[in-house]
Amino acid sequence: MSQLIKMAVKSIVSNKLRAFLTMLGMIIGVSSVIILVSISQGSSKQISDQIGELGTNLLTVNFYNTDSTSFKEKDLTTLKELNSVKEVAPVVSGRVTVKNGKTSSEVSVTGTTSSYQDVRNVKVSSGRFFTDFDNEERLKTAILGSDTATTLFGLSNPIGESVQINGTSYKVVGVLESSGSSLGQSGDNIVLLPIKVAQRLLQNTTISSIYVQAQNENVVNFAKANIESSLSVLFGGSQDNFSVTNQQDVIDTVSSVSNTMSIMLGGIACISLIVGGIGIMNIMLVSVSERTKEIGIRKAIGAQKIDILLQFLIESIVLSSFGGMIGVGLGVSLAKIYSLISGTAISFSIPVIVLSFTFSLLVGVIFGVFPAYKASNMRPIQALRFE
Numbered sequence: 001m002s003q004l005i006k007m008a009v010k011s012i013v014s015n016k017l018r019a020f021l022t023m024l025g026m027i028i029g030v031s032s033v034i035i036l037v038s039i040s041q042g043s044s045k046q047i048s049d050q051i052g053e054l055g056t057n058l059l060t061v062n063f064y065n066t067d068s069t070s071f072k073e074k075d076l077t078t079l080k081e082l083n084s085v086k087e088v089a090p091v092v093s094g095r096v097t098v099k100n101g102k103t104s105s106e107v108s109v110t111g112t113t114s115s116y117q118d119v120r121n122v123k124v125s126s127g128r129f130f131t132d133f134d135n136e137e138r139l140k141t142a143i144l145g146s147d148t149a150t151t152l153f154g155l156s157n158p159i160g161e162s163v164q165i166n167g168t169s170y171k172v173v174g175v176l177e178s179s180g181s182s183l184g185q186s187g188d189n190i191v192l193l194p195i196k197v198a199q200r201l202l203q204n205t206t207i208s209s210i211y212v213q214a215q216n217e218n219v220v221n222f223a224k225a226n227i228e229s230s231l232s233v234l235f236g237g238s239q240d241n242f243s244v245t246n247q248q249d250v251i252d253t254v255s256s257v258s259n260t261m262s263i264m265l266g267g268i269a270c271i272s273l274i275v276g277g278i279g280i281m282n283i284m285l286v287s288v289s290e291r292t293k294e295i296g297i298r299k300a301i302g303a304q305k306i307d308i309l310l311q312f313l314i315e316s317i318v319l320s321s322f323g324g325m326i327g328v329g330l331g332v333s334l335a336k337i338y339s340l341i342s343g344t345a346i347s348f349s350i351p352v353i354v355l356s357f358t359f360s361l362l363v364g365v366i367f368g369v370f371p372a373y374k375a376s377n378m379r380p381i382q383a384l385r386f387e
Contacts, residue, residue, distance in 0.1 A: 001310075008315035011287070012322070019319065022283045025276020026323025026360045027330060032272055033356040034331030034348070036265040039338070042346035044258030057086075057220055058119065059212040060250075061227060063242050071207045071234075071242075078230055079212065084223040087213040089116040090195060094202045098144075098191055099164040100152040107148050108190045109165070111198020119213045127159040127174030134173075135194040142170040146178040147188035165191065166201060220246050266352070270359065276323065277363035284316050284371035292378065299380040309376040316368025317361060324360035328353055 012019040061079075063071050079088050092111040097104055116122060117129045125146065134141050142163060149158050149172075158172045170193070178188050199205045214223040224244050235241045288295070295308055332348065339346045 001314075004311055004314045005318065007311060008318040011315055012319060018283065019322075022279050022319055023276070023323030023326065025272055025279045026320050026363070027276075027327040029270060029272030029274075029276050030324050030327025030356045030360050031331030031334060033266050033270065034328065034353055035335045035338070036268075037262045037352045038331075038335045038346045038348050039344060040258055040262045040265055041349060042339070042344065044254055045347045046345040047254050057214040057217045058247050059214060059220065059224055059227065060245050061210040061212060061231070061242060062245075063206075063208060064240070071210075071231075072205060075234060076210070078234065079210065079227060082223070082226045082230060084215050084219040084226060085212055086215045087115045087119050089113055089119040089211045089213075090207045091116075091209045091211065092195060092198050092202060092204060092206070093208055094198075094204070096166050096191065096201070098148060098152060100158075100161070103152055105148065105151045105189075107145070109193060109198060109202070110190060111193045111195040111202070113195055116192070116211070119211045122179075123177040124174045125177040126157070127172070129174055130192070130194050135196055138196050138200070139194065140168065140170045140197060141173045141194065143174040143176060143192040144172055145176050145188040145190040145192075148191060149175045151189075165193075168201070262352075266356075273356075273360055273363050276360075277320070277367035280316055280319055280364060281367035281371060283319075284312060284368055285374070287315070288312060288371050288375045291375075295375055295378050296380050299378070305376040308378075309372045312372035312375045313365070313368050316372065317364045320360050320364025320368075324357040327360065328357055331356075 076088055076090055079085060089112055094109050095106060096109045097106050099105075110116075112130075113135055114130045114132050117124075122129070124143070127143070129143065130141065133139070142165065144152070144158060144163075152158065152163060153161065158175060161172050162169045163172060164170075176188070176190075176192070193201065212223065212227060214220045224246060227244050228239065231242050231244075232239050298308065332353075335346050335348070338344065
């Protein structure tokens, strides 16, 4: 066996360019699988971590309002008094134009209460968050997301300054720490306002969603059931006007989508491996044709069919394994380079790397069998006469 491997390596080394072009399909296939899957899984892990940072005891209530059914601020008392509920933070949202001097930007606006800071685990980098006094007195105070603050004020301190929101002046009392993006949406390009001020600005008193903080993670499901029951009564027995989700539901959904994407991307990349296998088979058929006289001599001096079969099959496997190893190294390197350049998180999966390399070996075996079988069935006399 060692002699057969040496012969295969010698044959590859003596035709370096042809061997490299033959392995190219393997290299591209294996590296593509590793790069695409690592980026997909890295993004999924980043999103799951961001969701997890909000706390495992967080519930989100979304409303599907119609003209006849809507959730108002006065209805919050019903949820606050439920067992296992620690705090609630109502939200109204929309899009506004924020302006400072000649600089303006269109951003998302979120109207909420002081409880939003604890419920959503929001951190303020400078200034302060809202107080109940801001909301009750309808004070025109605003908290800027980190990107919004940078866009409007550059490196200057915005605390105490005024900004124009849809033409009305608001005093900046705080700036949020950067939270990055989640599910394709930036959490930094926003403005927070007291909920009553936001309702007047948006001319909409309907609450679009509520964030509910359960007493602890052990009673999340109990709190969810209580909220669904309470809202069902509020909406006349119908559950079509709202949905209640917890963080684990979101994480499971993201993971499911990510796994599906990883399988799909990996499957597409595997096409390159199959194409590479066809290339190996073509080159091995050429190699068999070129070395017909060698096969005849070996058979004439006693080589069996199995010896010839193994000789060409091992050469095919060595070709695909070399391509697989280069592909693994190239895939890992390119994925890291992409991560450094783009700032995107990546997550390498050892099983995926091993599976892609194993698949490249399997392709080498499958597509090397036919040329090896053809070589092993040559008759010595005909092979020796071949010109």
